[in-house]
Amino acid sequence: xxxxxxxxxxxxxxxxxxxxxxxDAILSGKVRPxxxxxxxxAFAKNLGISVITVENAYAKLLDEGFIxxxxxxxxxxxxxxxxxxxxxxxAPVHRHQESAGNDLVADLTSSAxxxxxxxxxxxxxxxxxxxxxxxxxxLQNPPAGGALALRQAIASHLMDFHGIEVEPSQIVVxxxxxxxxxxxxxxxxxxxVYAVEDPGYPQTLRVYKDxxxxxxxxxxxxxxxxxxxxxxxxxxxxxxxPSHNFPSGTVMPPSRRYELxxxxxxxxxxxxxxxxxxxxxxxxxxxxxxxKSVDALGRVIYMNTFTKTLASTVRISYMVLPPEISxxxxxxxxxxxxxxxxxxxxTLARFISQGSFETHLNRMRRLCLKKRxxxxxxxxxxxxxxxxxxxxxxxxxxxxxxxxTGDDDEALRQRAISYGIKIAPLSWYCGEKDPxxxxxxxISYSSVRxxxxxxxxxxxxxxxxx
Amino acid sequence: xxxxxxxxxxxxxxxxxxxxxxxDAILSGKVRPxxxxxxxxAFAKNLGISVITVENAYAKLLDEGFIxxxxxxxxxxxxxxxxxxxxxxxAPVHRHQESAGNDLVADLTSSAxxxxxxxxxxxxxxxxxxxxxxxxxxLQNPPAGGALALRQAIASHLMDFHGIEVEPSQIVVxxxxxxxxxxxxxxxxxxxVYAVEDPGYPQTLRVYKDxxxxxxxxxxxxxxxxxxxxxxxxxxxxxxxPSHNFPSGTVMPPSRRYELxxxxxxxxxxxxxxxxxxxxxxxxxxxxxxxKSVDALGRVIYMNTFTKTLASTVRISYMVLPPEISxxxxxxxxxxxxxxxxxxxxTLARFISQGSFETHLNRMRRLCLKKRxxxxxxxxxxxxxxxxxxxxxxxxxxxxxxxxTGDDDEALRQRAISYGIKIAPLSWYCGEKDPxxxxxxxISYSSVRxxxxxxxxxxxxxxxxx
Numbered sequence: 001x002x003x004x005x006x007x008x009x010x011x012x013x014x015x016x017x018x019x020x021x022x023x024d025a026i027l028s029g030k031v032r033p034x035x036x037x038x039x040x041x042a043f044a045k046n047l048g049i050s051v052i053t054v055e056n057a058y059a060k061l062l063d064e065g066f067i068x069x070x071x072x073x074x075x076x077x078x079x080x081x082x083x084x085x086x087x088x089x090x091a092p093v094h095r096h097q098e099s100a101g102n103d104l105v106a107d108l109t110s111s112a113x114x115x116x117x118x119x120x121x122x123x124x125x126x127x128x129x130x131x132x133x134x135x136x137x138x139l140q141n142p143p144a145g146g147a148l149a150l151r152q153a154i155a156s157h158l159m160d161f162h163g164i165e166v167e168p169s170q171i172v173v174x175x176x177x178x179x180x181x182x183x184x185x186x187x188x189x190x191x192x193v194y195a196v197e198d199p200g201y202p203q204t205l206r207v208y209k210d211x212x213x214x215x216x217x218x219x220x221x222x223x224x225x226x227x228x229x230x231x232x233x234x235x236x237x238x239x240x241x242p243s244h245n246f247p248s249g250t251v252m253p254p255s256r257r258y259e260l261x262x263x264x265x266x267x268x269x270x271x272x273x274x275x276x277x278x279x280x281x282x283x284x285x286x287x288x289x290x291x292k293s294v295d296a297l298g299r300v301i302y303m304n305t306f307t308k309t310l311a312s313t314v315r316i317s318y319m320v321l322p323p324e325i326s327x328x329x330x331x332x333x334x335x336x337x338x339x340x341x342x343x344x345x346x347t348l349a350r351f352i353s354q355g356s357f358e359t360h361l362n363r364m365r366r367l368c369l370k371k372r373x374x375x376x377x378x379x380x381x382x383x384x385x386x387x388x389x390x391x392x393x394x395x396x397x398x399x400x401x402x403x404x405t406g407d408d409d410e411a412l413r414q415r416a417i418s419y420g421i422k423i424a425p426l427s428w429y430c431g432e433k434d435p436x437x438x439x440x441x442x443i444s445y446s447s448v449r450x451x452x453x454x455x456x457x458x459x460x461x462x463x464x465x466x
Numbered sequence: 467x468x469x470x471x472x473x474x475x476x477x478x479x480x481x482x483x484x485x486x487x488x489x490d491a492i493l494s495g496k497v498r499p500x501x502x503x504x505x506x507x508a509f510a511k512n513l514g515i516s517v518i519t520v521e522n523a524y525a526k527l528l529d530e531g532f533i534x535x536x537x538x539x540x541x542x543x544x545x546x547x548x549x550x551x552x553x554x555x556x557a558p559v560h561r562h563q564e565s566a567g568n569d570l571v572a573d574l575t576s577s578a579x580x581x582x583x584x585x586x587x588x589x590x591x592x593x594x595x596x597x598x599x600x601x602x603x604x605l606q607n608p609p610a611g612g613a614l615a616l617r618q619a620i621a622s623h624l625m626d627f628h629g630i631e632v633e634p635s636q637i638v639v640x641x642x643x644x645x646x647x648x649x650x651x652x653x654x655x656x657x658x659v660y661a662v663e664d665p666g667y668p669q670t671l672r673v674y675k676d677x678x679x680x681x682x683x684x685x686x687x688x689x690x691x692x693x694x695x696x697x698x699x700x701x702x703x704x705x706x707x708p709s710h711n712f713p714s715g716t717v718m719p720p721s722r723r724y725e726l727x728x729x730x731x732x733x734x735x736x737x738x739x740x741x742x743x744x745x746x747x748x749x750x751x752x753x754x755x756x757x758k759s760v761d762a763l764g765r766v767i768y769m770n771t772f773t774k775t776l777a778s779t780v781r782i783s784y785m786v787l788p789p790e791i792s793x794x795x796x797x798x799x800x801x802x803x804x805x806x807x808x809x810x811x812x813t814l815a816r817f818i819s820q821g822s823f824e825t826h827l828n829r830m831r832r833l834c835l836k837k838r839x840x841x842x843x844x845x846x847x848x849x850x851x852x853x854x855x856x857x858x859x860x861x862x863x864x865x866x867x868x869x870x871t872g873d874d875d876e877a878l879r880q881r882a883i884s885y886g887i888k889i890a891p892l893s894w895y896c897g898e899k900d901p902x903x904x905x906x907x908x909i910s911y912s913s914v915r916x917x918x919x920x921x922x923x924x925x926x927x928x929x930x931x932x
Contacts, residue, residue, distance in 0.1 A: 033800045068793040078796055115602050124597040131590040136581050139777050175641050175781075175805035182648065190678045203801060210798075212656045212678065311605050313808035315641075327534040330544060332676075334499045335669060339641035341810055342779035 001038050001046055002031065014049060015056035022057065023066050026077045029417050037067060037075040105420035106456045110447045111397065112312050117364060122356050123347065130346045138342050144333035146173030146318070147345040153352035154318055160358075161280070164293045164302065170326045175315035175339045177275070177305050178207045181239070184301060185211040186332065187325055188237055188271055195235035197225055199429040199437075201246055204239055204275070217431035220245060224252035227263035237271045238263075242291055243279040247429050247442030249392015249399060257291055264299035271325075276304045278396035280361050281368055298322030306348065309361060316340055316348055368397055371450050378457040383465050398444040400426060403464055405439050412441075416463040421456060467504050467512055468497065480515060481522035488523065489532050492543045495883050503533060503541040571886035572922045576913045577774065577863065583830060584777050588822050593813045604808050610799035612639030612784070613811040619818035620784055626824075627746070630759045630768065636792045641781035641805045643741070643771050644673045647705070650767060651677040652798065653791055654703055654737055661701035663691055665895040665903075667712055670705055670741070683897035686711060690718035693729035703737045704729075708757055709745040713895050713908030715858015715865060723757055730765035737791075742770045744862040746827050747834055764788030772814065775827060782806055782814055834863055837916050844923040853931055863912040866892060869905040869930055878907075882929040887922060 004021045006014055025031045037043070040058065044051040058075055061067040068078050130138070137147075145151065151168035158164040174180045185194070185208065194208045198217035208215040216233035218225045225240050238260065242252035252260075264270045274291045292302035305317035321329055338345070351357050372393060379385055384401070393399035405412070409425040416423050426440040427433065448456060470487045472480055491497045503509070506524065510517040524541055527533040534544050596604070603613075611617065617634035624630040640646045651660070651674065660674045664683035674681040682699030684691045691706050704726065708718035718726075730736040740757045758768035771783035787795055804811070817823050838859060845851055850867075859865035871878070875891040882889050892906040893899065914922060 034797055068796060070793070070797070076797060112605065112607070115605050118601070118605055120597055120601060124594060127593060127597070128590060131586055131593070135584070135586060139578065139581050139584055139779055141578070141778055175807075176803060178802060179645075179805055186676050186678075206802075210652050212652075307803075312607055312803065313605055315803070315805050315807050327536065330534055331500055331536065331542060336644060336672075337642060337773075337778065337781070339645055339781050339805065341641075341781050341807065344807055344810070 001042065003046060006047060006049065015053045015060065018047070018049070018053065019057040019060040022061060026066050029422075030414060031077045033077055035077045036073075037077065039074055103420065104422055105459060106448045106452060107422045108441075108443045108445060108448070108456075109422050109424040111308065111444050112447045113308075113310075113364070114447060114449055116449075117367070118311050119351075119356065119360050123351065126350045126354075126356075127343070127347045130343065130350060138346065140342075141337050142342060142345065144336050144338050145169070145171060145329065146338050146340065147342055147349065149349040149353075150345045151318075153349045157352055157357065158302075158320070161361075162276075162287075162290055162293065164290060164320070166292075166302075166320045170320050170323065171318055172321060172329060173316060173318045173338060173340055173345065175317070176307060177277070177303060177317045178203065179339060180303060180317055180319050181207045181273075182211055183329075184237075184273060184319070185213055187321075187328055188269075192236035192269070193234050194237045194239060195225075195230055195233050196239045197241065197245055198431040199245070199248055199426065200241075202429065205431075208239075219432055220248060220250055222250065223256040224250050225260070226256065227259050230260075230263055236269060237273065239273040239275060241275045241277065243276050243282065243288070244396045246277075246396070247392075247398060247400060247424075247426060247444075249394070249396070251288070251394075254288060257288070257294070261291060261295060261297070261299065265297050271299050271301060271322075273301045273303055273319075276302060278308050279304070280309050281365060281396050282394075292320060295322070298324055301325065309357075309364070310348075314344065314348075316344065367450075368446070371445060371448070371453065372397075374450055375445055375453050375457070378453055382457050383461050384457065387465050397446040398442060401441045401443050403439040403441070405464070407439075409439060409441075412439075412464055416460065419459040419463040421459050421463060423460075467508065469512060472513060472515065481519045481526065484513070484515070484519065485523040485526040488527060492532050495888070496880060497543045499543055501543045502539075503543065505540055569886065570888055571925060572911075572914045572918060573888045574909045574911060574914070574922075575888050575890040577910050578778050578913045579774075579776075579830070580913060580915055582915075583833070585817075585822065585826050589813065589817065592816045592820075592822075593809070596809065596812045596816060600812075604812065606808075607803050608808060608811065610802045610804050611635070611637060611795065612804050612806065613808055613815065615815040615819075616811045617784075619815045623818055623823065624768075624786070627827075628742075628753075628756055628759065630756060630786070632758075632768075632786045636787050636789065637784055638787060638795060639782060639784045639804060639806055639811065641783070642773060643743070643769060643783045644669065645805060646769060646783055646785050647673045647739075648677055649795075650703075650739060650785070651679055653787075653794055654735075658702035658735070659700050660703045660705060661691075661696055661699050662705045663707065663711055664897040665711070665714055665892065666707075668895065671897075674705075685898055686714060686716055688716065689722040690716050691726070692722065693725050696726075696729055702735060703739065705739040705741060707741045707743065709742050709748065709754065710862045712743075712862070713858075713864060713866060713890075713892060713910075715860070715862070717754070717860075720754060723754070723760070727757060727761060727763070727765065731763050737765050737767060737788075739767045739769055739785075742768060744774050745770070746775050747831060747862050758786060761788070764790055767791065775823075775830065776814075780810065780814075782810065833916075834912070837911060837914070837919065838863075840916055841911055841919050841923070844919055848923050849927050849931055850923065864908060864910040867907045867909050869907070871905050871930070873905075875905060875907075878905075878930055882926065885925040885929040887925050887929060889926075 006017055040051050040054045044054045062069060066078055067075050069075050148168060150173055151171040154171050155166050155168045158166055174183060190213050193214045193216055195216045195218040196204045198219050205215060216235055218229040218233050218235060224242060224245060225238065230238050242257055244251060260272055264272050272291060276290060292300045302320040306314060307317060376393060379390060387404050389402040391400045409427060413423055413425060423441045423443060426442055427437045429442060430437050472483055506517050506520045510520045528535055532544055533541050535541050614634060616639060617637040620637050621632050621634045624632055640649065656679050659680045659682055661682045661684040662670045664685050671681060682701055684695040684699050684701060690708060690711060691704060696704050708723055710717060726738055730738050738757060742756060758766045768786040772780060773783060842859060845856060853870050855868040857866045875893060879889055879891060889907045889909060892908055893903045895908060896903055
């Protein structure tokens with residue numbers, strides 16, 4: 001249980017003191033967003049104070065928006081980004097307040113790109129041109145799957161970049177992969193078991209849970225998810241990332257890919273969702289064929305997103321539906337609107353078709369490759385070189401760092417935070433707990449500038465090894 | 467059953483002829499998108515041709531994208547907007563192809579605004595400024611409920627325009643009301659009965675059905691939905707439009723509004739979704755207080771959208787959550803992203819806060835009022851003046867036209883289409899059928915230019931009265 005040493009002072013009453021200590025614990029990350037706080041009674045007993053004092057402290061924090069109360073289940077730490085900044089609406093608010101943790105040196109849990117990477121001037125000039133060009137088209141609702149111009153541009157990109165041949169009509173554009181996953185549940189059905197990778201993105205697990213469907217976690221082996229793992233959890237639909245699992249970095253070999261296609265073919269109604277979210281950033285080696293490109297039976301739904309390659313705040317993702325599901329979508333979506341603004345759809349379409357996206361990707365890949373090499377080199381030359389092992393660094397923009405340490409992962413994480421570095425233990429991404437996950441951290445570095453890497457490694461050494 | 471007279475000719479084989487006739491029926495609207503086509507066997511028997519001929523015709527139409535096949539349930543007319551244009555990917559495609567029905571003189575079923583109404587130059591200049599201003603903010607994920615700047619701008623607008631006082635933290639921004647309804651289902655629960663208005667927008671009904679929850683249609687009386695109607699269908703959540711029901715135009719009087727609040731208060735877990743979609747366009751009379759502004763118990767979720775006031779293709783809608791549900795949202799959405807691009811969120815925030823939105827609304831209201839008056843005057847002076855009755859014209863951008871005729875509604879609709887005017891019979895929007903719905907058409911005129919109204923009325927007279 002959360003515990004504090006309270007001191008009786010003249011200037012600060014006990015409940016104010018307690019509320020301040022809890023608030024600091026939330027702000028420092030010691031208490032995580034959504035984490036349950038001790039019950040009033042237990043907390044009071046533990047701290048040796050009255051229940052009323054705890055009650056008053058909670059009331060103050062509730063009022064300030066640092067915690068929230070759920071009827072019948074108690075008090076929880078709020079999501080700082082969502083709540084804190086917003087409560088303070090009397091004072092003029094600067095945008096910067098919106099994001100917690102601006103005092104961080106580096107957030108190694110974020111998959112956002114560096115600000116300088118976004119091609120602002122090209123984007124802005126295309127947007128301006130589009131706003132002048134065909135105004136009627138901009139104000140006309142495109143098909144529910146997205147504007148034709150964008151779907152054609154994506155189809156060409158898929159052909160050129162991944163060798164996947166698809167009809168634009170099979171492509172469905174939406175504002176983020178969460179949205180598309182929810183759509184998939186409506187297309188495939190709510191009675192099915194949806195399996196996600198373990199370890200994997202907690203968001204993927206959650207988006208299916210939010211849809212009220214049965215979700216299972218299928219354990220990865222060194223080649224990714226196997227048919228056996230899927231059968232074990234009685235999966236009907238498997239959401240996988242063959243090109244690069246997060247956070248393990250596992251790349252699924254061809255034999256396993258065929259095994260998965262075989263799994264899907266073995267029973268009517270089985271589907272694979274191929275989440276190819278950062279295949280564009282594969283850093284070394286020849287890219288393997290996607291499941292989609294060898295899917296003869298129409299059991300693979302390919303999914304990719306511009307939120308990783310362009311900016312997480314430009315909400316455009318897409319999926320490629322097999323013909324049968326594509327027909328189902330056409331029927332189901334008659335009369336509904338595509339949830340992405342046409343202004344941005346046409347801008348992105350032009351951005352891709354005039355070659356700017358390819359230029360951008362090449363620039364990003366060079367940058368990431370360099371960043372990865374510098375990062376690896378710095379680690380190797382630092383004390384971490386001997387005290388830790390790196391794996392999974394060849395595919396996307398993250399790797400695993402396994403420490404030779406006896407320290408507790410949460411203690412290490414908090415020490416890193418105190419040095420301004422946010423890292424996440426591997427266990428955060430795992431359903432089934434395993435001693436092998438201990439002392440392993442997932443390091444995402446897309447948001448860190450190359451010139452800051454040396455400081456970051458220095459601070460990591462201090463935090464994790466001292 | 468769909469029936470045609472086929473003629474044996476030299477130039478055209480029977481199956482080609484049949485496919486052409488079916489295609490024309492789909493293009494003319496005689497067969498509606500999603501409508502089931504006759505089974506091959508029954509159709510062949512009915513037309514006196516072989517099953518193979520029908521099969522070949524269907525295969526050709528499938529191939530051309532005019533119809534789609536659903537395993538085990540048969541063939542259906544495709545959604546032209548979604549499918550037809552997309553199939554033709556070999557030829558260079560112009561954007562105009564995306565929208566079917568460009569040969570229409572007027573679409574009186576569309577709630578889109580005229581193209582000339584969108585404030586392109588102001589929007590474009592704000593967008594440009596925003597793309598230069600705070601790039602870091604543009605690339606930083608805002609809270610799941612939306613960028614603070616936009617939520618503050620919306621809160622001010624709600625205060626100024628509707629007298630509703632809300633905290634920005636209660637506002638949740640999303641890409642369209644369909645998205646927000648899906649979110650509400652996640653927030654309130656899947657075990658509840660969601661009631662929508664009868665008559666009402668079919669899309670509202672569908673969005674709840676798509677979520678896999680129980681949906682009921684609550685019948686309107688002359689004052690809107692009543693507590694009795696809600697109890698009759700055992701509703702837990704009522705999705706209503708007190709300020710203006712579509713298509714009836716019913717405005718809910720204050721007594722009924724309090725009755726609904728009483729209904730919500732009578733049982734734990736009951737909520738009202740107040741869909742205020744076109745209250746900004748109320749054309750005459752003093753606006754009534756929203757349910758939200760008199761909701762002392764926190765049982766009203768207020769919902770509104772910029773897709774009606776600005777453009778249906780700029781996908782930004784919002785809702786205001788009661789405090790308890792707002793806390794639930796903060797917990798549930800920790801770690802997920804707002805589905806609207808920050809670029810457009812900040813542009814809209816500036817558009818509202820610098821007063822351009824108000825200017826735009828005033829301009830739109832003046833235009834709509836004038837359009838409504840001209841439309842009413844033209845109808846009065848035309849033969850329709852005596853042959854029809856107009857109702858519900860005082861609230862938003864649509865009214866009901868009740869014809870004194872013995873003709874079949876569908877025949878009238880098709881005759882109107884042949885004159886280039888798309889209209890929808892009231893019965894399309896009704897669950898429970900009633901003889902009083904006969905010969906009544908819902909007329910939406912926001913997309914028609916004032917200078918075209920005279921032609922539109924002339925064509926309506928020819929189509930409906932000749």
